């Protein structure tokens with residue numbers, strides 16, 4: 008059920024938010040905000056980063072809109088124990104308590120997972136973080152719903168934003184971010200906004216590596232067709248060759 | 260037999276008449292770059308497009324025509340594919356010249372996507388250009404298939420590829436000429452199909468406006484363009500294998516196991532060589548770039564070890580009599596590997612990083628075209644003229660060979676030196692940044708005048724004699 | 734390898750090839766035929782070893798992952814379009830950004846890694862960096878629909894020119910931009 012709704016929502020927002028707006032935030036340094044993690048650990052962002060690269064995302068435990076489906080999407084795309092980096096999910100909602108967040112993590116089946124950490128930020132520090140991230144939150148009192156951005160960012164160990172993805176994109180782009188989060192240098196990436204008929208290579212959703220796509224299949228047409236042509240000629244002309252060697256009087 | 264003589268003579272006459280015109284376009288470009296002339300940018304790039312396409316077109320078809328003629332020594336060659344190739348090539352060239360000179364089509368010879376849609380060109384000219392390529396494509400494909408059929412009517416595919424020699428058997432014998440021609444024809448088929456796919460995608464965008472993936476289009480472009488130019492050299496080599504030993508009074512070359520192995524290897528890897536055109540496209544997956552460099556380095560070794568070595572061994576202490584035809588072949592091989600050296604140095608990705616799209620590139624490809632492949636074809640033509648008229652062009656020997664080789668060497672050296680000084684290719688006027696460019700352009704232009712003189716003498720001589728074959732008076 | 738090393742190697746190789754051919758050509762005036770066939774194997778092996786070593790050594794110097802494990806000090810966005818480059822430290826995502834960036838001259842730090850994120854709004858272009866001494870030091874293609882990342886460290890201060898190196902139409906020759914390294 009949840010998966011269904013999330014699917015629909017993903018499609019809807021995916022179309023709306025198809026912009027890779029990351030350039031404005033690249034290499035911005037996040038503020039060193041204090042963190043209170045659900046397991047009780049009290050730390051700060053920079054201290055937390057000393058031990059791991061992170062993929063950071065924000066949510067509200069009270070959000071009835073996109074937050075849960077989006078986190079589920081991330082769970083599905085990244086797995087429960089991603090390799091080489093940690094997913095840090097922080098609440099942007101000053102009303103959320105540690106137990107609210109823990110309950111949410113439990114609901115999503117992500118509470119005891121090694122690769123996922125959950126936490127809250129003391130309310131007075133939240134705005135600083137949101138501004139640097141370019142994260143907008145608006146409470147729509149009519150619908151009693153949050154209207155907020157959907158953002159994941161890759162952060163290096165000094166707190167700099169390496170990559171940022173806004174809106175719900177094709178999962179392949181997310182995998183691209185993941186490679187960056189693992190410390191790989193991604194040499195080149197497609198612009199999501201350009202629509203083309205066929206691409207040669209696409210990022211594989213499963214492994215995050217390049218995989219052949221239909222465009223590449225076009226590149227295989229020439230050798231394949233040539234092979235068929237050669238074999239056809241070989242077979243079609245068999246009788247002619249036979250007849251020739253008969254004429255010469257050899258056994259046939 | 261007679262008909263094949265005629266169509267061959269028709270090819271020779273046509274090619275030799277277009278050649279000086281295409282050279283003239285080249286000289287005008289060089290003079291413009293040297294600031295001696297003032298062409299408008301549009302004129303310059305129209306000349307560049309016409310020059311590139313005409314040169315590739317005439318020398319590809321001439322090498323095909325030579326092979327078609329010699330093929331009749333082994334198998335029965337039908338004339339109609341050669342004639343159809345001729346007619347459709349003429350149609351294509353007329354459309355092409357119209358698109359370029361009446362419609363301002365100026366995208367360079369490989370019309371890299373999506374430039375044709377962005378260049379300031381008459382709308383109809385793009386259509387005419389695509390149709391022209393279609394005509395050339397159909398004509399050449401039919402011709403290539405016609406020759407393949409001719410071979411496969413006698414040799415099975417495995418015999419034509421000399422697989423029996425690979426495993427050391429002597430019988431039945433496959434002459435090297437058949438082996439090389441077959442691998443080359445088989446290598447060309449996919450290149451033409453790639454061109455068809457490319458053209459279809461172009462037409463789709465032309466008619467519907469749906470964009471294509473620039474990376475895919477670039478891959479297709481060089482799959483076709485690089486392979487075409489590469490294979491035309493192999494036709495030249497096939498001709499050389501067939502004719503050269505007799506010039507030295509030696510028996511024909513035999514297909515030894517390593518010869519068979521070398522050319523089968525060429526068939527396998529020739530299509531990977533185009534990867535080096537995309538080295539600076541970082542989006543091309545990096546493994547492909549590694550394969551590109553390795554293939555560019557390993558693939559030529561058999562060709563060098565087999566062909567060059569055989570030619571040198573044939574000449575060594577042979578007491579042979581030199582005249583224009585063997586001289587063309589011999590020096591052609593020399594410049595072929597010199598051009599190849601220029602190519603593989605540029606095929607190192609780390610070097611390509613600073614040489615890509617500089618004049619180094621025209622430097623190396625003019626070396627193995629003007630001084631390699633063209634010489635192979637001229638060698639064939641000279642031999643053909645002697646066969647048909649008994650005239651061995653001895654009066655031309657010294658002046659033509661000297662002027663052509665000297666002029667050609669200076670002309671390509673000017674490219675290489677400027678290229679290593681970071682002077683870019685394909686610009687009509689050199690910016691201040693690389694002002695040495697215009698000096699080298701002038702040097703190049705002066706040397707070309709020698710080449711042009713030699714060519715004019717030669718054309719006058721050969722065209723008259725081939726014309727007689729064409730109109731049937733002996 | 735620098736451009737002049739490549740040229741030297743090329744001229745050297747050319748000289749060797751020419752001498753061999755000239756020597757064989759001279760020998761053809763004698764007739765004491767002598768088989769050189771046994772040499773063929775050694776030529777082949779020699780070439781293979783040479784090519785293997787040479788290409789193996791240079792493979793490790795691929796430009797694709799230059800400074801890949803360093804953090805660039807600056808990120809510069811480059812958009813090519815007939816017939817000018819927009820270079821800016823702010824992202825260039827649409828026509829307005831492009832127009833705004835056109836007039837600017839970017840200043841980049843000397844001795845630190847800089848990352849260029851290069852793309853095109855229309856056809857394929859090239860993006861080649863000419864150092865003050867007039868030689869190309871690095872380049873990458875600007876392909877529509879893709880962002881290519883080129884990292885480079887400028888060791889020499891001065892005025893650099895980014896020149897288009899892929900033919901992009903009639904005014905291609907003049908397509909360049911300046912930036913300053915200090």
Ligand code: HEM
Pocket residue numbers: 282284285286288289307308310311312314315318366367368369621625628629633683684685686707710711
């Ligand atoms: C003496 C004879 C020749 C002269 C003077 C000449 C001159 C030139 C010049 C000046 C250019 C432009 C270089 C640049 O990028 O700035 C050029 C390009 C070219 N030439 Fe030649 N060339 C000659 C022979 C040939 C031959 C024999 C071939 C091929 C079989 C050939 C094929 C080409 C091609 C394919 C281009 C590239 C065109 C393009 O960039 O679109 N040329 N030539």
Ligand SMILES: [Cu+2]
Pocket residue numbers: 813814815816857858859897898899900901905908
């Ligand atoms: Cu450009």
Ligand SMILES: [Cu+2]
Pocket residue numbers: 858859897898899900901902905906908
């Ligand atoms: Cu350009």
